[in-house]
Amino acid sequence: MVVQKDVAARAGVSISTVSLVLNNSKSISPEISQRVREIARALDYHANPHARRLRRGQSTSVGLIISEIANPFFPEIIKGFEAAASAQGLELLLCNTEYNLERMEAAVNKMLGESVRGVAVMTSSFGRAQLSALVKHRIPVALLSRGSDSAGAQNIEIHFAKGIFQAIDHLTALGHKRVGVISGPTHVCSAVVTRDVILRCLAERGLRPSSVIECNFNVGGASSAVRALVRHAPLPTALLCGNDLIAIGAVSALQEANIRVPEDMSIVGVDDIFCAALACPPLTTIHVPRAELGRLGFEILERMRRSSRGLAERPRVETHLVIRKSTSAPKRLSERVW
Numbered sequence: 001m002v003v004q005k006d007v008a009a010r011a012g013v014s015i016s017t018v019s020l021v022l023n024n025s026k027s028i029s030p031e032i033s034q035r036v037r038e039i040a041r042a043l044d045y046h047a048n049p050h051a052r053r054l055r056r057g058q059s060t061s062v063g064l065i066i067s068e069i070a071n072p073f074f075p076e077i078i079k080g081f082e083a084a085a086s087a088q089g090l091e092l093l094l095c096n097t098e099y100n101l102e103r104m105e106a107a108v109n110k111m112l113g114e115s116v117r118g119v120a121v122m123t124s125s126f127g128r129a130q131l132s133a134l135v136k137h138r139i140p141v142a143l144l145s146r147g148s149d150s151a152g153a154q155n156i157e158i159h160f161a162k163g164i165f166q167a168i169d170h171l172t173a174l175g176h177k178r179v180g181v182i183s184g185p186t187h188v189c190s191a192v193v194t195r196d197v198i199l200r201c202l203a204e205r206g207l208r209p210s211s212v213i214e215c216n217f218n219v220g221g222a223s224s225a226v227r228a229l230v231r232h233a234p235l236p237t238a239l240l241c242g243n244d245l246i247a248i249g250a251v252s253a254l255q256e257a258n259i260r261v262p263e264d265m266s267i268v269g270v271d272d273i274f275c276a277a278l279a280c281p282p283l284t285t286i287h288v289p290r291a292e293l294g295r296l297g298f299e300i301l302e303r304m305r306r307s308s309r310g311l312a313e314r315p316r317v318e319t320h321l322v323i324r325k326s327t328s329a330p331k332r333l334s335e336r337v338w
Helices: 006-010 015-022 029-041 049-055 075-087 101-113 128-136 161-172 189-204 217-228 244-256 290-306
Strands: 060-064 092-098 119-122 142-144 153-159 178-182 212-214 239-242 266-271 284-287 316-318 321-323
Touching: 006 015, 006 029, 006 161, 015 075, 049 321, 060 075, 060 101, 060 153, 060 290, 092 101, 101 128, 119 212, 119 290, 128 161, 128 316, 142 290, 153 290, 161 217, 161 239, 161 284, 161 321, 178 217, 212 217, 212 244, 212 290, 239 244, 244 266
Parallel strands: 060 092, 060 119, 119 142, 142 153, 153 316, 178 212, 178 239, 239 266, 266 284
Antiparallel strands: 284 321
C-alpha cells in the first residue's frame, strides 16, 4: 500500500508537506502542490481515513453485541447498523454471546481492547458489571429495552403495545374470545418484556388469557409448549406467540396434532422475520423494524459522543400488525387430548 511517506520521497518534500497539500492547505506554493498531487495520482495514493483517525487518537470502529447470530431476528439489525457505520467510514466490531455470560464478558473485553467509539447492545443477557466496565472507560452504550437509563447508557424502546393491540383487535374482530399465550423463557429479559406487554394489552381489552405457557425461543420449544397446551380443554381458538420462531413451531406442532391453522386455531407471531411470509400458512405477525433499530442504535451512539447531557427523550421504534393467512374466524374445535 502506498503511504504519504512514499509520495514525499518521490516529490522530494517532507511528509508534513504532503499532508498539507492533500488537505488543501493554502500555505504550500502552487508549484509544489501541483507536483505532489501529480505524484500522488501516479502512485495511486489514496488517503486512509482510519489511519488518520488513529493518528488523532480517534477510534475507527464501533461495536455491536447480539445474542444469537443464527436467530433470524438479528441479521436485519446488523445490516442497518453496519450500513450506518460504513456511511461514516467506520468499521463494525460484531460479537455474538449465545446468551453465555463468559462470552458476554469476552465481548466486553474485546470492545475495551479495541477502544471502540461506542457499543450497541442488542441482547438482554447484559449485566450491570458489563455495562459499568464500558461506561467507566467513557464508551457510550445503547441498550435494547433494558429498563431505566443511566449515565453513559441510553435505552431504545420497541413499542410492542401498538402492534399487539392491533393483533388483539384483529382477533376479536374475527370473533375470538379464548386467546392463549406462548411466551419466551422467563430468564430472558426481552421475553418477559414481550409477555408482560401482551398480558397488559389483553387486560386493557377486557380479556384474560386462556393459558400462558413458557418455552424456549425456538421451534423445538414451541412443540413442547403445544403439547402442554392441548392436554387441557377447552383449547384456545387463537394463540399469541412471543416471537415468530415460536409461532412457526406452534403451527407445525398443531398440524401434527391434526389441529389446522387457521381453520381450527389462529396463530400470531412477533418480529416479522424473513421466513414468516414463507411459512405454511404465511404467518400473521407483528412487524418490528429491525433495520431501523440497527440504524437508530448507531445514531444514538454518535449523538451520545457529541453530547454529554444525553438524549431528552427515550428513542423508540414502532411496531404494526401484518395480516397474512394464519388467522381467520374461529370454528368449533372438539375437545381433544394430545
